[in-house]
Amino acid sequence: MTKLFPNYSRRAVEFVAGEQNYLIDSDGKKYLDFTSGIGVMNLGYNHPQLNQVLEEQASKIWHTPNLYENSLQETLAKQLAGDQDYLAYFCNSGAEANEAAIKLARKTTGKSKIITFEQSFHGRTFGAMSATGQASIHEGFYPLLPEFVYVPYNSLDELKRELDGNTAAVMLELVQGEGGVIPADKDWIQELVALCESNGTLVIVDEVQTGIGRTGTFYASEAYGIEPDIITLAKGLGNGFPVGAMLGKSKYAGAFQPGSHGSTFGGNKLGMAVAGKVTELIRQRDFLNETAKKGAAALSQLKDNLSELPIVVDIRGTGLMIGIELSESQLVGAAIDKLEENGVIVLKAGSSVLRLLPPLTMNETELSEGIEKICQVLEELADV
Incomplete structure (x- = not known):
């Protein structure tokens, strides 16, 4: 039995290590992190x-x-x-x-x-x-x-x-x-x-x-x-x-x-x-310019793939702070669960928004791969 106050709704996974833009749980499973610890790990994990x-x-x-x-x-x-x-x-x-x-x-x-x-x-x-x-x-x-x-x-x-x-x-x-x-x-x-x-x-x-x-x-x-x-x-x-x-x-x-x-x-x-x-x-111009560029590419990829999906109400954001508003609040929980199974972790915001806050160090290939999985999961949920 826990000796902690139940003021947090905790998922049944414990991360025990991190490397760059990935987290590793207590069973050794690896996850691409689109949360940055709720916008904290802007430079990723285990930065030398x-x-x-x-x-x-x-x-x-x-x-x-x-x-x-x-x-x-x-x-x-x-x-x-x-x-x-x-x-x-x-x-x-x-x-x-x-x-x-x-x-x-x-x-x-x-x-x-x-x-x-x-x-x-x-x-x-x-x-x-x-x-x-x-x-x-x-x-x-x-x-x-x-x-x-x-x-x-x-x-x-x-x-x-x-x-x-x-x-x-x-x-x-x-x-x-x-x-x-x-x-x-x-x-x-x-x-x-x-x-x-x-x-x-x-x-x-x-x-x-x-x-x-x-x-x-x-x-x-x-x-x-x-x-x-x-x-x-x-x-x-x-x-x-x-x-x-x-x-x-x-x-x-x-x-x-x-x-x-x-x-x-x-x-x-x-x-x-x-x-x-x-x-x-x-606070280096090249780093910030690259962040803006990656954010614009991520937003574009999401819009290209999801804009016509009936469960997607809106896709918005700036830089690497992106929200995908869904038509029903329960869809957010279902998407988070499915993405976790597929090795990607994301956040909820408001009542019906998937919030993406990847580390600013995430490269374009990792971003694209993560977004592909997000799009795939949402397409599956739209077909249910």
Whole structure:
């Protein structure tokens, strides 16, 4: 009998090893991974350079508290900021990064209302859960934190009605991941940012899933031509090592003075060493261009093979973040089961979407082979 809380719905398989873009279970079966550990393993498994960096840092020192200087934090903060005027706060997860963003927005503006979007997902801690626009995530935890308002995604009407003098921030994902792989419309984003600027409202972009190269640019916000006030990161930043970060414009530094926020383990030296190497490897123009190219090819292959299939409602995505919306929710579970039998693992998003998040290192041959199996399984389900 398990001694674990049953808060996860676990599949009856345990992965005990990984190599590049493949996972190996306890029976020795090999699987092509189209999940990246839910968008985490952007550089695949058992990466020699990441292993080396972690081993070297582990042999020196694992942890010092944030009472002392940390040059690894300084280095990574500069890497993440690039040529933009951001300061960094380091933590351990995406939910923690979003909690920090909510606190920074409220403290720096002196306002309390935060607008987020229906179908959004920002985490499961109380602040991040309150920011999440999904009733199923809230169930059993009421009352939530006050003054979070949810409006329709890719629409301006209700946003305009809710945006007022007490609005500290608008918080959003540029591609809603858990909500069903729903990309934001670029014109809508441009108008949203302009509205926020004219209202003195901060824009928080949750890049926990879309950041670190996933969509073909280092940050998804780059492709939308915006520079958010606050960006949150995690998942791919540590390639499996728990690391999160919040980036905020330097003009907000006064809101986070000593004692305002913190984390015992946030920015620990192991995490900083790994995240620094991850950032160095991914934030290269050729690597990102190749990711975008592979994503476009994958999307094209899926559309060519599945667009006429009656059970397929839509195929959408950007970079290597792709969703296949099916006509019935039970078809998603059936497809996941059949693909697992055939040595490919994929994810669910929303109620009826197959979510594909392969490692960014997956080559074109592996991508094509995996997509062929996905198409075959969906064609079989359509014939049932």
